[in-house]
Structures are given as structure tokens and as C-alpha cells.
Amino acid sequence: MNKKKFVCLEKDLKPRCPVVTIMGHVDHGKTSLLDYIRKTNVIAGECGGITQHIGAYNVKFKKGNSITFLDTPGHEAFTSMRARGTKITDIVVVVIATDDDVMPQTKEAISHAQLAGVPIIFALNKIDKINSNPDKIRRQLSDMNLLLEEWGGKYKSQEISAKLGKGIDKLLDKILLEAEILNLKANPNKPAAGTVIEAFLDKGRGYCTTILIQEGTLKLGDYVVAGTFHGKIKVILDDIGNNIQKVLPSKPVKILGLNGAPTSGERFKVFKNEKEAKQLASIRSNLKKEQNGKSKSKSKSKSKSKxxxxxxxxxxxxxxxxxxxxxxxxxxxxxxxxxxxxxxxxxxxxxxxxxxxxxxxxxxxxxxxxxxxxxxxxxxxxxxxxxxxxxxxxHIIYDIINDFQKSLNGIKEKKVTVIGNAEIINFFKRKQTIAGCLIRNGKIIRNSKIRLIRDGVVIYTGELNSLKRFQDDVKEVNKGYECGIIIKDYNDFKIGDIIECYL
Structure with missing residues (x-):
């Protein structure tokens, strides 16, 4: 592959805006801080009030300055996502709620930032709360050898209220001051390169990839390779969904045109033509297959020894x-x-x-x-x-963790034997909702365990509380007969739901 080498000279470098990663513990106010900065309510679209993905936004201010923000999830499950955030950032803002403590996830975020060797600014949030105690947070940080400037240390900090907007202007000034000290520059006059932040499959548009441009200028129609995937860029969207023609360094955008979803954290690069892009993607794909084959053979040999x-x-x-x-x-x-x-x-x-x-x-x-x-x-x-x-x-990640923690704890229980299922054909609201059912298979037994299935998905597991034929309580009802069923502590039925009875 003949590649044109771009020699980066000092005169080619142009100032670029800082990339700032927002980190911290779940519910300490990271997304609320960005909400205020962007004047939009991002958090309203997040399930359970926590951020489930890395969001990338470029915010322009009245003075002409701009900052690119990465909003990383705070839940401990997203350790790898937070680690990935620090690899592409210039400055880290660690948000800590002053009515709480320096939590384990906060300590972990600080560790990632220190390992990345980037400046840290502490945002001491929720100062509007009655039980707010910023000095307690300063003391806990000093116990971790993180002394803030107001206590004679080197780390910048700012007391803020993300809810009321108090102190946020000062926080932004400190971010821009830090960026000025770093003297951030990049060469825009070369083919673009950067990092994949996120990728997903959009049913109507195909694979949609969020990327951060770190050097060069990305243009519509460029041929891109990201990991094992390649493609010609058909659409470039900015962080508010506008179609644009080109992107300069430090800017996050969504692109359409790749033939798959690259892994978050993968490097992407623009190539001269489609042939070069396909060739590199093919080489990488073959290498990945070889590595997967080796890892599978190792896992098979391990599993045989168990x-x-x-x-x-x-x-x-x-x-x-x-x-x-x-x-x-x-x-x-x-x-x-x-x-x-x-x-x-x-x-x-x-x-x-x-x-x-x-x-x-x-x-x-x-x-x-x-x-x-x-x-x-x-x-x-x-x-x-x-x-x-x-x-x-x-829709919420810690529900998955809790669910499978329980499943794993109960893994030694005997296997489930399904003895029958009934389809809900009507329901009647009394003190507790009665499901009018038709037994489709097997039989339903009173006081047995049940699973409620909706559209092929188990949505509730519990116990059958009452089983009736007309007005009479019965012990069981067989296939082909109708009955009334009450499930213990559950009322949210829909016609077409399946009640599965098992032992």
C-alpha cells in the first residue's frame, strides 16, 4: 500500500478546543451538569436517571470559545467505558456530591484520570442541599493525597449546583484556563484520524458510529477504516443532528456508511481510496478470526479439564x-x-x-x-x-446484574418442569385483578409457581394465588377449559399474555 506521508510541522498546527470528560459516581450530578451547560434535558431520556452510554457534545459559548464534553456513565458496570473516556480526553472533571462521600466509583474515576496523565478539576456539586458539606469532601480527597488549591494543593476545584446553575460559569472558566495552559493544537490539513466513541445499528439508516476527530479534517465521501470495518461516509451529523460537510479536530460527530459496528475505543482513519480501506479492513478481520480461533481452542481445552x-x-x-x-x-x-x-x-x-x-x-x-x-x-x-x-x-444495567446475581445464587435448584400454560382472554378488576383464561396446554394447578409471558418474554415470576371455575375454587383445570386466575401481588394483565405453570 503506497501511503502519502504527512510531515507535521509547527506551522501546520492550529489551536483546537479541549476535550473534557465528565466522571464520577452514579447520581452525583454529571449529566445534570451537562444539562445546564447545554440548556437541554439529556437526563430526561435516561432510564432510571443514570447515563447508559458515553455522550459526546460540543458546546459553544458567547465569547467564541468551545469545549467538547464526554459524559461517561457513573455506574460501576461501566468501568471499561470510563477507562476508554480518559484515553481520548485532555481534561477530566470529577463531579462529587457534597451531601455524600467520595464513593468507590469516584476513586476509580480519579485513578483512570491519573493513569492517563491528564489534569483533574473537581466539581463539588449539590451545594444547594441543606446537608451539603464541601469541606468533608476536601478532607476525604486530602486523605487520598489529592489536595485542592484552596487548601494549598495543586488540584483546581469549584463548588457548584448543577440544579440551580450556581458556580458553573466559574467552573467553565477554570476548564478554559487549564486548556490555555495545555496549549492544545492539531493539524487540520491532513486526512482525519481519531477514536470510535460508540456504535449502534439504526434500523432505518444502518450502522451509526459516534467518533471523535483527533487530527485532520473529516469530509463527506471520505473512505474510513475503524477496526475491522470500512466504508464511504454517506452522512455526517453533529451532536444536535444537523447534516454537515466536514469536521475539524476535537469535534464529535455521528457518521453513516460503515459496513458494521466497530468496538468502542477503536481507532479510525481516513484512506485515499476504497481499495486501500477494504484491504486494511480485510487484513484486520483475518487476524481477528485467527485470534478468536486460538482463544476458542484454549477455552475448549480448559472446559474439558473442568x-x-x-x-x-x-x-x-x-x-x-x-x-x-x-x-x-x-x-x-x-x-x-x-x-x-x-x-x-x-x-x-x-x-x-x-x-x-x-x-x-x-x-x-x-x-x-x-x-x-x-x-x-x-x-x-x-x-x-x-x-x-x-x-x-x-432498560437499566443494574437490574441485569441484580437479576443474574440471584440466578447464579439459585443455580443449584432443580430444573423447572412446565406442566401447563393458559392464555389470558379477558380480565376483571376487583380488589385484585382476575385473569380470565383458556388452558392451552397441560393443566394449571392451584398454589403452583408461575411465569407471566408477554410477547415471548418473561415479565413476571410468582405464585398462583387463586384458581376458579365459575364461582368455585378448584385444585386444577385441564386443557381446553376456561378458568379464573389470581396471581399473588400482581395485577397488570394484558389480553394475550400467557401464564405458564411449573414445578
């Missing part, structure tokens, strides 16, 4: 998510739950809808499908229901 009892306690999972970063974080979190005797084995992971092929793989391998912010195709639901396969859908 005892039979250990293999019986293996929980196999298929993970599908809306974005690559989410899938990576979920994988990281669930694998951490494994012990020597109780193992979580993630046999497949990818982004996009839960499809027929995912369900067939789950059937063949006896696996549970985990979906994060994704839906099932109709055919996938039908196959899953027919084969009694379990699909669990989630």
Missing part, C-alpha cells in the same frame, strides 16, 4: 444490546459474577434486534437471551414461546 459438576452449574447467555459500549459493559459486569463453581458463559454478543438466529442459537445451546434496550422480532418471539426459551429484556 469437572462434570462444575459444567452443570454453567449459566449460558446471549447478549444483544442497542450499542456496542453497553454490550461490552454488560459482558464485563456479568463475567465478574462468575466463581470457580458457578460460571456465567457468554456464548454470543452483538448489537441490534433479537432475531430468529439468536433464538435458534439459544435453543441449541440451552442459553438465556439478554436484551438491553432492544426488542424481539415477531418470528423470534414465536420460536421462543414455542420452545419455552427465556428472553429477558432490560
Amino acid at each position: 469437572s462434570k459438576s462444575k459444567r452443570e452449574e454453567e449459566l449460558k447467555l446471549i447478549i444483544k444490546g442497542d450499542m456496542d459500549g453497553s454490550v461490552e459493559a454488560i459482558t464485563y459486569s456479568l463475567e465478574k459474577l462468575s466463581t470457580d463453581s458457578r460460571i456465567i458463559n457468554i456464548i454470543y454478543k452483538n448489537i441490534g434486534l433479537i432475531t430468529e438466529s439468536d433464538v435458534l442459537l439459544a435453543k441449541a445451546s440451552n442459553a438465556i437471551i439478554v436484551g438491553f434496550n432492544v426488542k424481539c422480532t415477531l418470528k423470534a418471539k414465536m420460536i421462543a414461546t414455542k420452545n419455552n426459551l427465556e428472553i429477558r429484556l432490560y
Whole structure:
């Protein structure tokens, strides 16, 4: 491959805006801080009030200055995402709530920033709260050898209220002052290169990749390679969704045109033509296949050495998510739950809808499908229901962790035997909602355990509280008969739901 070498001279370098990563513990106010800065309510679109992805925004101020912000999730499950954030940032702002403590995730964020060797500014948030105690936070930081400037140290800090906007202008001034000291520059007159922040599959538009330009200028029609994927850029969108023609260094954008979803943290680069881009992507793809083949053969030899009892306690999972970063974080979190005797084995992971092929793989391998912010195709639901396969859908990551922690703790329980299922054809609201059902298969037994299935997905697990035929209590109802069912502590029925009875 003949490549034109670009020699970077001092005269080619132009000033660029700083890239600032917002870090800290969950619910300490990172996204609320960005909300105020951007004058938009990002947090309203986040499930459970926590950020599930890395967001990238470029904010312009009245004085003509601009800052690119990376908003990293604060939940411990996103350790790898936070680590990735520090690799592409110039300055880190660590948000700490002054009505709380310096939490483990905050300490972890500080460690990532220190390892990356970037300046840290502490935003002491929630000073509007009655029980706010900024000096307690300063003391806890000093115990970690992090002495703030107002206490004679080297670390900048600012007391703020992200809710009221108090102190935020001063915080921004400190960020811009730090950027001025760093003298940040890049060469815009060369082919673009940078880092993939996030990637996902948009059903209507194809693969959508969020990237941060770190050098050069990205233009519409450029040929790009990111990881093992390549493509010609068809669309460039800025952080508020406007179509643009080119992007300068330090700016985040979404691009359409790649033939797949690269892993978050991958480097991307612009090539002269499609042939060069395809050639490099093909080489990388072949290398990855070779590495995967080697790792699979190693894992097979390891699994053969395990005892039979250990293999019986293996929980196999298929993970599908809306974005690559989410899938990576979920994988990281669930694998951490494994012990020597109780193992979580993630046999497949990818982004996009839960499809027929995912369900067939789950059937063949006896696996549970985990979906994060994704839906099932109709055919996938039908196959899953027919084969009694379990699909669990989630919108908040710690719900997944809690769920599978319980599943792993109860892994030694005897296997479930389905004895019958009933379809809800009507329901009646009394003190507790009664589901009018038709027994489709087997039989339903009073006081048995049940699972409520909606669109092929288990949405509730509990106990059958009451079973009636007309006005009479009965012990069981067989296939083909109608009955009334009350589920203990549950009322949210929909016509078409399936009540599955098991032992």
C-alpha cells in the first residue's frame, strides 16, 4: 500500500478546543451538569436517571470559545467505558456530591484520570442541599493525597449546583484556563484520524458510529477504516443532528456508511481510496478470526479439564444490546459474577434486534437471551414461546446484574418442569385483578409457581394465588377449559399474555 506521508510541522498546527470528560459516581450530578451547560434535558431520556452510554457534545459559548464534553456513565458496570473516556480526553472533571462521600466509583474515576496523565478539576456539586458539606469532601480527597488549591494543593476545584446553575460559569472558566495552559493544537490539513466513541445499528439508516476527530479534517465521501470495518461516509451529523460537510479536530460527530459496528475505543482513519480501506479492513478481520480461533481452542481445552459438576452449574447467555459500549459493559459486569463453581458463559454478543438466529442459537445451546434496550422480532418471539426459551429484556444495567446475581445464587435448584400454560382472554378488576383464561396446554394447578409471558418474554415470576371455575375454587383445570386466575401481588394483565405453570 503506497501511503502519502504527512510531515507535521509547527506551522501546520492550529489551536483546537479541549476535550473534557465528565466522571464520577452514579447520581452525583454529571449529566445534570451537562444539562445546564447545554440548556437541554439529556437526563430526561435516561432510564432510571443514570447515563447508559458515553455522550459526546460540543458546546459553544458567547465569547467564541468551545469545549467538547464526554459524559461517561457513573455506574460501576461501566468501568471499561470510563477507562476508554480518559484515553481520548485532555481534561477530566470529577463531579462529587457534597451531601455524600467520595464513593468507590469516584476513586476509580480519579485513578483512570491519573493513569492517563491528564489534569483533574473537581466539581463539588449539590451545594444547594441543606446537608451539603464541601469541606468533608476536601478532607476525604486530602486523605487520598489529592489536595485542592484552596487548601494549598495543586488540584483546581469549584463548588457548584448543577440544579440551580450556581458556580458553573466559574467552573467553565477554570476548564478554559487549564486548556490555555495545555496549549492544545492539531493539524487540520491532513486526512482525519481519531477514536470510535460508540456504535449502534439504526434500523432505518444502518450502522451509526459516534467518533471523535483527533487530527485532520473529516469530509463527506471520505473512505474510513475503524477496526475491522470500512466504508464511504454517506452522512455526517453533529451532536444536535444537523447534516454537515466536514469536521475539524476535537469535534464529535455521528457518521453513516460503515459496513458494521466497530468496538468502542477503536481507532479510525481516513484512506485515499476504497481499495486501500477494504484491504486494511480485510487484513484486520483475518487476524481477528485467527485470534478468536486460538482463544476458542484454549477455552475448549480448559472446559474439558473442568469437572462434570462444575459444567452443570454453567449459566449460558446471549447478549444483544442497542450499542456496542453497553454490550461490552454488560459482558464485563456479568463475567465478574462468575466463581470457580458457578460460571456465567457468554456464548454470543452483538448489537441490534433479537432475531430468529439468536433464538435458534439459544435453543441449541440451552442459553438465556439478554436484551438491553432492544426488542424481539415477531418470528423470534414465536420460536421462543414455542420452545419455552427465556428472553429477558432490560432498560437499566443494574437490574441485569441484580437479576443474574440471584440466578447464579439459585443455580443449584432443580430444573423447572412446565406442566401447563393458559392464555389470558379477558380480565376483571376487583380488589385484585382476575385473569380470565383458556388452558392451552397441560393443566394449571392451584398454589403452583408461575411465569407471566408477554410477547415471548418473561415479565413476571410468582405464585398462583387463586384458581376458579365459575364461582368455585378448584385444585386444577385441564386443557381446553376456561378458568379464573389470581396471581399473588400482581395485577397488570394484558389480553394475550400467557401464564405458564411449573414445578
